[in-house]
Amino acid sequence: MKHIFILLKFVKKYWIKALLNGIFNILGSLFGLFSLTMAIPFLGILFGTQDRVYNAVPFELSYKSIQHNFNYFLTQQIEKHGEAHALLIIAIIVVITSFLKNACVFTANYFMAPIRNGVIQDIRNRLYRKILQLPLSYFTNEKKGDIITRMSNDVQEIEWSIMSSIELIIRDPITILIYLTTLLIMSYQLTLFALVLIPLSTLLIGRVGRTLRSQSGHGQRRIGNIVSVVEETLNGIKIIKAFNAEEKMRRRFEHMNNFYTQLMNKVFRRRYLASPLSEFLGTVVLVIIMYFGGSLVLNNQTNMSSQQFIAYLIIFSQVINPAKALSQAYYNIQKGAASYDRIKKILDADIIIYEDPNAIEKTSFDKEIEFRNVSFKYENEIILKNISFTIKKGQMVALVGPSGAGKSTIADLIPRFYDVTDGEILIDGINIKKIKIKDLRNLMGIVTQEPVLFNDTFYKNIAFGKENATYEEIINAAKISNSYDFIMEYPNRFHTNIGEGGSKLSGGQRQRISIARAVLKNPPILILDEATSSLDTESERLVQDAIENLMKNRTSLVIAHRLSTVVNADLILVINNGEIVERGTHEELLAQNGLYRKLHDLQNQHVVV
Numbered sequence: 090m091k092h093i094f095i096l097l098k099f100v101k102k103y104w105i106k107a108l109l110n111g112i113f114n115i116l117g118s119l120f121g122l123f124s125l126t127m128a129i130p131f132l133g134i135l136f137g138t139q140d141r142v143y144n145a146v147p148f149e150l151s152y153k154s155i156q157h158n159f160n161y162f163l164t165q166q167i168e169k170h171g172e173a174h175a176l177l178i179i180a181i182i183v184v185i186t187s188f189l190k191n192a193c194v195f196t197a198n199y200f201m202a203p204i205r206n207g208v209i210q211d212i213r214n215r216l217y218r219k220i221l222q223l224p225l226s227y228f229t230n231e232k233k234g235d236i237i238t239r240m241s242n243d244v245q246e247i248e249w250s251i252m253s254s255i256e257l258i259i260r261d262p263i264t265i266l267i268y269l270t271t272l273l274i275m276s277y278q279l280t281l282f283a284l285v286l287i288p289l290s291t292l293l294i295g296r297v298g299r300t301l302r303s304q305s306g307h308g309q310r311r312i313g314n315i316v317s318v319v320e321e322t323l324n325g326i327k328i329i330k331a332f333n334a335e336e337k338m339r340r341r342f343e344h345m346n347n348f349y350t351q352l353m354n355k356v357f358r359r360r361y362l363a364s365p366l367s368e369f370l371g372t373v374v375l376v377i378i379m380y381f382g383g384s385l386v387l388n389n390q391t392n393m394s395s396q397q398f399i400a401y402l403i404i405f406s407q408v409i410n411p412a413k414a415l416s417q418a419y420y421n422i423q424k425g426a427a428s429y430d431r432i433k434k435i436l437d438a439d440i441i442i443y444e445d446p447n448a449i450e451k452t453s454f455d456k457e458i459e460f461r462n463v464s465f466k467y468e469n470e471i472i473l474k475n476i477s478f479t480i481k482k483g484q485m486v487a488l489v490g491p492s493g494a495g496k497s498t499i500a501d502l503i504p505r506f507y508d509v510t511d512g513e514i515l516i517d518g519i520n521i522k523k524i525k526i527k528d529l530r531n532l533m534g535i536v537t538q539e540p541v542l543f544n545d546t547f548y549k550n551i552a553f554g555k556e557n558a559t560y561e562e563i564i565n566a567a568k569i570s571n572s573y574d575f576i577m578e579y580p581n582r583f584h585t586n587i588g589e590g591g592s593k594l595s596g597g598q599r600q601r602i603s604i605a606r607a608v609l610k611n612p613p614i615l616i617l618d619e620a621t622s623s624l625d626t627e628s629e630r631l632v633q634d635a636i637e638n639l640m641k642n643r644t645s646l647v648i649a650h651r652l653s654t655v656v657n658a659d660l661i662l663v664i665n666n667g668e669i670v671e672r673g674t675h676e677e678l679l680a681q682n683g684l685y686r687k688l689h690d691l692q693n694q695h696v697v698v
Contacts, residue, residue, distance in 0.1 A: 099208045099251065106200040107259070113200070114260040117193035118267045124186040125404050126271070197260070209248050216240050216435055224441045225506045226467065234317025239435060243428035250425020261411040261418070268408050275401050276393055279382045283374060283405065311349040318342050375406055442505055448525045454532050454613040454644065456517045457481050458503065463512035465498060472498050473667045476512070478660070482613075485645040487655035489685065490664035496648045499664070500616050503646070504530050534607035536636070538619040540599040542591035547576050548583040550591075550602055554610040562609060570605035570635040572598070597632055604635045615645040652689050661685070 100107055145161045166175045220236070228236075272280040322329065322338060329338055379402060385391040386398045393401065458480040465473040473495045480486045488496040501507050502514060505526060514521050521529055534554075542550050551566055552558040563583060567573040575598055579585040591599040607615065617636060633654060649655040656675040663671035663678065663685045671683050678685035 103204045103207055106204050110197045110200045111259040113193045113197035115263050117190050118264040120186045120190035124183045208251055212244050219436055222440050232317040234320045238316050239431050243431050246428035247425050250422050261415050264411045265408055268404055283378055315345050444526050445523055451524045451528045459515045461513050463509050465510045482644050484659040486660045487647045487649050487658040488662050488664055489649050494664040495667040496664050497618055500618055504533050533614045534610050534612035535616045536603050536607055540603035544589045546584050546586055551605045551609055553606055566605040566609040569608045569638045570601045571631045572601040572605045600632050601635050604639055608639055615643050617647045619648050619650045652692055
């Protein structure tokens with residue numbers, strides 16, 4: 090039951106609509122009950138067993154008062170117009186109450202629609218906001234396909250669970266309560282007997298549904314793996330074709346898909362069992378009531394007339410449908426609870442990169458960036474050890490060294506994509522943990538080795554980092570980044586869609602658009618992570634020109650694969666195994682005849698060959 094109330098937390102902001110939904114569900118149940126009780130006088134008139142009432146009693150809000158006065162009204166109609174006319178009146182009343190019942194059901198569902206869609210919107214918004222807050226380390230450990238599945242399939246499953254929860258808490262129990270109260274008034278003996286049988290059938294249904302939650306959770310994890318394979322296939326389709334690996338990938342996908350299908354067959358079979366099982370058990374209970382009640386009526390051991398007993402059975406049969414809906418809702422809740430557990434893992438994930446409640450605002454960079462005895466480890470792996478260096482305002486500092494040495498980690502620590510394990514990083518003498526994260530990152534422009542672009546226009550991609558950028562600013566940024574000329578070759582120019590991840594552009598063009606984005610932001614600090622390493626010679630020249638334009642009058646931290654791009658750096662740090670092993674200018678490092686000289690000679694040898 091706790092999962093019902095956990096899920097209902099999301100409904101709290103829609104409580105007025107939920108209340109109206111409940112009110113109209115109650116009214117619908119009352120009108121439905123009223124139309125069913127019309128069977129008593131209808132059958133009495135039809136078979137000539139209806140007692141005639143010639144005196145009215147003062148009206149009270151009670152079953153006996155209403156029944157007595159209604160029978161008096163029918164007696165008057167029979168005496169004046171005949172029995173056929175009385176039957177017509179009852180038929181008209183049944184039609185009217187049926188209309189009112191269904192109008193109330195529609196109105197209840199009308200108020201349910203914004204709850205249903207609003208709750209799903211709220212959950213997706215919370216998930217997306219949390220994903221934006223989570224640190225990069227979270228996405229290193231999680232599959233993107235699984236995260237996507239949690240935002241789609243799992244959220245959809247919760248939608249049905251919440252609907253079932255509301256029906257479970259409001260509509261169906263109230264309907265059952267109203268009907269059972271009426272049945273108690275009609276015959277407390279039969280109803281108490283029924284109340285002994287109903288819990289037995291409910292326990293049986295509960296036993297069948299216990300494993301549904303664990304199986305559903307397993308199934309949702311499996312579909313996450315399937316989505317991950319699809320995503321990997323789309324990203325690596327060129328490599329798959331190049332290595333003739335289509336058959337291998339097909340077998341891998343179909344094996345996973347087959348396993349998921351078999352698992353979900355079990356889930357749905359168990360889920361589909363709820364309705365027929367509850368209906369069968371309801372029928373068994375109804376037959377037992379028919380036999381037991383019929384025996385009482387035949388042996389004159391009850392005050393119920395034959396038509397009242399038939400009406401009793403009709404009303405009791407109507408308890409079966411909401412009871413069946415309750416069992417189906419229980420199954421849905423168990424399935425949805427598994428999805429909620431998966432979503433909750435994201436919502437409860439530790440943000441790790443926390444902002445100090447007393448963090449200060451900082452909108453300018455005035456003096457220097459200082460790494461002071463910085464160490465960093467990821468889980469149990471030591472990445473950086475005792476790193477210390479200073480970048481003065483206006484300087485260009487380069488990080489070089491073999492792959493995996495820790496260069497990119499150093500760059501990622503400055504905007505707090507990760508936090509240092511030991512030591513501290515200071516900007517203008519202030520520990521970056523004491524600066525508001527938004528302000529800290531506003532001081533920086535980042536250009537990565539693999540440019541990250543979005544499925545939008547040139548204009549929107551360049552303007553991504555600056556709100557309300559003018560068209561003139563966009564054009565100027567494009568010119569500085571050497572992007573303007575190739576953009577103008579497209580028919581729609583700046584309003585041309587560049588495809589997913591900039592798929593319509595070459596590598597050099599994508600990189601220049603990402604540089605234009607950094608130019609427009611106009612940050613005082615630049616972080617360039619091997620921005621030209623994956624480009625051909627011509628593209629590298631154009632991008633390098635754009636980078637030089639970008640770096641003018643700015644403080645820059647450059648991670649370089651090609652040493653030729655950093656020969657003019659004010660300071661070069663050689664990183665190896667997470668430590669600074671050499672530092673100096675290009676000429677000073679060559680003279681030291683160490684690792685830098687070795688890397689330099691290897692690259693020059695490659696160029697000569």
